[in-house]
Amino acid sequence: MMASRGQRILLVVAMLPILAIILLPYLLMLSGALKSPEEIVAREYTVVPRDPQPQNFVEVFRAMPLARFFLNSTIIAVGAMLLVLTCAIPAGYALGRLRFPGRRAVLFTILMTQMFSPIVLIIALFSQFTAYGLLEGWKCFIALILADAACRLAFSIWLLTGYFSTVPREVEEAALIDGCTRPQALRRVLLPICKPGVVTTMIFAFITAWNEFVFALTFVPSDEFRPLTVAIPSFIGQYGADWHLLMAAALLATLPVVAMFLLVEKHLVRGLGAGAIK
Amino acid sequence: MKRRDTLLAMILLAPSAALLIGIVFYPILRTFYASVCEVDRKGIPGRFGTLENFRAIFGSDVFVHDILPQTLIWTVVVVAGTLVISMFVAVALNEHLPGRRLMRAVVLLPWATALVISAAIFRWMLHPTQGPINGLLRSWGVDAPPAWLATPDLAFGSVIAVGIWVSIPFTATVLLAGLQAIPDDLYEAALIDGANAWQRFRMVTLPLLRPVLMIAVVLNVIYVFNSFPIIWTLTEGGPANQTHIIVTWLYRTAIWNREYGQGYAMAVLTFLFLMAFAITYTLVFGREEVERL
Numbered sequence: 001m002m003a004s005r006g007q008r009i010l011l012v013v014a015m016l017p018i019l020a021i022i023l024l025p026y027l028l029m030l031s032g033a034l035k036s037p038e039e040i041v042a043r044e045y046t047v048v049p050r051d052p053q054p055q056n057f058v059e060v061f062r063a064m065p066l067a068r069f070f071l072n073s074t075i076i077a078v079g080a081m082l083l084v085l086t087c088a089i090p091a092g093y094a095l096g097r098l099r100f101p102g103r104r105a106v107l108f109t110i111l112m113t114q115m116f117s118p119i120v121l122i123i124a125l126f127s128q129f130t131a132y133g134l135l136e137g138w139k140c141f142i143a144l145i146l147a148d149a150a151c152r153l154a155f156s157i158w159l160l161t162g163y164f165s166t167v168p169r170e171v172e173e174a175a176l177i178d179g180c181t182r183p184q185a186l187r188r189v190l191l192p193i194c195k196p197g198v199v200t201t202m203i204f205a206f207i208t209a210w211n212e213f214v215f216a217l218t219f220v221p222s223d224e225f226r227p228l229t230v231a232i233p234s235f236i237g238q239y240g241a242d243w244h245l246l247m248a249a250a251l252l253a254t255l256p257v258v259a260m261f262l263l264v265e266k267h268l269v270r271g272l273g274a275g276a277i278k
Numbered sequence: 279m280k281r282r283d284t285l286l287a288m289i290l291l292a293p294s295a296a297l298l299i300g301i302v303f304y305p306i307l308r309t310f311y312a313s314v315c316e317v318d319r320k321g322i323p324g325r326f327g328t329l330e331n332f333r334a335i336f337g338s339d340v341f342v343h344d345i346l347p348q349t350l351i352w353t354v355v356v357v358a359g360t361l362v363i364s365m366f367v368a369v370a371l372n373e374h375l376p377g378r379r380l381m382r383a384v385v386l387l388p389w390a391t392a393l394v395i396s397a398a399i400f401r402w403m404l405h406p407t408q409g410p411i412n413g414l415l416r417s418w419g420v421d422a423p424p425a426w427l428a429t430p431d432l433a434f435g436s437v438i439a440v441g442i443w444v445s446i447p448f449t450a451t452v453l454l455a456g457l458q459a460i461p462d463d464l465y466e467a468a469l470i471d472g473a474n475a476w477q478r479f480r481m482v483t484l485p486l487l488r489p490v491l492m493i494a495v496v497l498n499v500i501y502v503f504n505s506f507p508i509i510w511t512l513t514e515g516g517p518a519n520q521t522h523i524i525v526t527w528l529y530r531t532a533i534w535n536r537e538y539g540q541g542y543a544m545a546v547l548t549f550l551f552l553m554a555f556a557i558t559y560t561l562v563f564g565r566e567e568v569e570r571l
Contacts, residue, residue: 031410124545
């Protein structure tokens, strides 16, 4: 906003407490994850651990089946990501590059589904999935992948439609004249050009499924199939005082997605604000 | 060519249509249908044509006197608090301040963290005897720091604060994108006309940011109204239902207590409320967007 030098200094000074409040839980989580079982419950609170215990990050895999929870989260997130891509790439191509009657109505309908929250759907999905026998054993993964993918689909289709529609018509026509079929032109010409959009959609679908909570809380029939988001908080009751291990697990569960998120954040904004913002 | 395009489009849209119909549209219709049926303890709708489920919800004192006002307060306070702080953050990040990239990364952190994980960290931080917040308060000389999540007003205040904390990244990012689209020469012109910083914000930034601001409001209302993991992990709606909102109450009623009929009816109410917002949302920005594509 072209502030003067004094105003800019004022802005920085005023930003510091906000940044501190945002960072505080992460710093406390790190500090807590490094404490010994005695220090974490000590009456006298220490911000910097007196005797840091990096082995907590190994110990936590023994204290709870954390590797198993990581595997469960990965299965669900990768499955949802693949399903989203399988559906959203063809749909984005059709909506971004083909002209057909009812195209706008389809785009509107898809946009509307973005407004339906998991909570509204959850009872009907729960009784449907129960009836199909999907909430027994490992099959709950199928239920979770279907539900997670469906809830991310609208955003993914919109994001990819935007990317596909910006590629000049001539590029695709050139490929068609050279003898490519439409699917070949999509695979060899359009997809490479739209790679940032496809990668962003992938990572978006992965992260949101990894972080999903309410479907997993409801659909998972037994502890061994729990993803991290359901498993980690459940140790609050069960292992009341093992906060140091809980924080170590929370940190490990968060790191990979934070790294991925920072990679694609710029492209995500484009999709979230969809044009109107640009 | 056009007919072939239509056929191809239908084939390409088929997988998405199947998924959305099966997992979104059919369950919504089923929810509407079941909300006016007698529903058994397994969630299977029976006799059609009764308003008993809605009557049961509105006949409940807890729902009318606690849940509804709490939902309203939660939504309004979290959205308002988020917007004010995010607006400030966005304006600051839009300046070319030293350390801007780092600040941006920090602001985004809570967005990438699972809501339940954030809530679990806060639950530890707010623990009355073992949590860092009371630990720090004690070391600063506060003898008996409060039991944050066990005292009704403090618990509600705590979940609201955490609700704002998790909503800032998304909102600030959307607002920042809007700010970056405002051309610099408008500010230069205002500067030449002698406008001070506040006047420039009010006369240039706010009017031009209006469409983006409206999107931010509508999306935030939808997200916050629907927000389940924070309250569920921090308090499970307690103490004495004083932190429940409609969606957590719905979950408790339907999934815990197996009052599926009431759950369906509450889902319909939630859906209708969100629909009103979805329509606003589409009118504000959807139409323009579809024109552009």
